[in-house]
Amino acid sequence: MTTGLLPELPLQNQAAVDWVSRGVGAAIRALFKHSERLEARVRVEPVAKLLQGCVDGFELLGQHLQMYNGLRLSVLELFSNSVAIDFSQIWQGRVRLRQPVQATMRVVLTESDLAESFNTPFVLDKLAQVEPEGQSLSFQQVQIRITPDRRLQLRADVQQGAENALKVGFSSRIEVLDRRRIRFEDPVFEGDADGLVLSRALVDHLNALLDLDRLALQGTELRVDRVRLQQQQMIFYGSATIERFPTRQPQWAGA
Structure with a gap:
């Protein structure tokens, strides 16, 4: 007896598994504005378990992804069981989870991904909210580099009110607090006295802003166990809890 979840599905061969993999992949691809490569694969044995909507395992591999807010990822890997x-x-782009999914993940961002992401209107608007002394800010030409000693370096030109542009800059270690807060630790600042004040305020602002509970897509919870900086890359290792299939909008989009 079938449940009607997969009507007229040819369960006698691998076609059923491929059908489901393509459908899930298409639904996930719709979450991104652009993807150079995105493959979803399900594992199930015996194939007849699909009639109950049961999958033994799920793997997702994405490369060179751009989200609708402009943020970029070089690699996204997700693995889950059961x-x-x-x-x-x-095939209408909707996947309904019958129970929460626990998955491990690996995310890779290159220097180029970081630089392009920090220069999107989405992030520039967030940076401008630092507002020291109540003055409005405009960030321009944000540069990101990963130094040989595995620190992240940020430099930018900042227009503060009607005054001339200031140069801000710092380098810092990247740490994770409570598995959900990305922290800029042990910062070393650059620039003149005015720029230093703004650079310190910027680090404090970023440390308050980079909370994974605000960055995650709706219906998901992200946790990071380790961050590694190496050879022009930032790599995150962690897990995701998916309560329901996510929408495009991150939770902080309207914050």
Whole structure:
């Protein structure tokens, strides 16, 4: 007896698994504005378990992804076991999870990804909210570099009110607090006295801003166990809890 989750599905061969993999991949691809490569694969044995919406394992590999807010990822890898899905609306771009999914993840950002992300209107607007002494700010030409001693370096030109542009800059270690807060630690500042004041305020602002609970897509919870800086890359290792299939908008979009 079938449940109607996968009507007329040819369960006698691998075509059923491929059908589901393509459908899930299409639904995930819709979350991104651009993806150079995005592959989703489900594992199930026996294939007849798909009739109950049961999957033994799920793997996602994405390369060179751009989100709708402009943020970029070079690599996104996600692995999970024991997924229960309602496939009935999968080809309408909707995947319904029948229970929360626990997955491990690896995310790679290059210097180029970081620089392009920090120069999107989405992030520039967030940076401008630092507002020291109540003056409005405008960030321009944000530069990001990963130094040979594995520190992240940020430099930018900042227009403060009607005054001339200031140069801000610092380098710092990247740490994770409570598995959810990305922290700029042990900062070393650059620039003149006015720029130093703004650079310190910027570090404090970023440390308050980079909370994964605000960055995650709706319906998901992200946790990071380790951050590694190496050879022009920032790599995050962690986990994701997916309560429901996410939407495009991160939770901080309207914050």
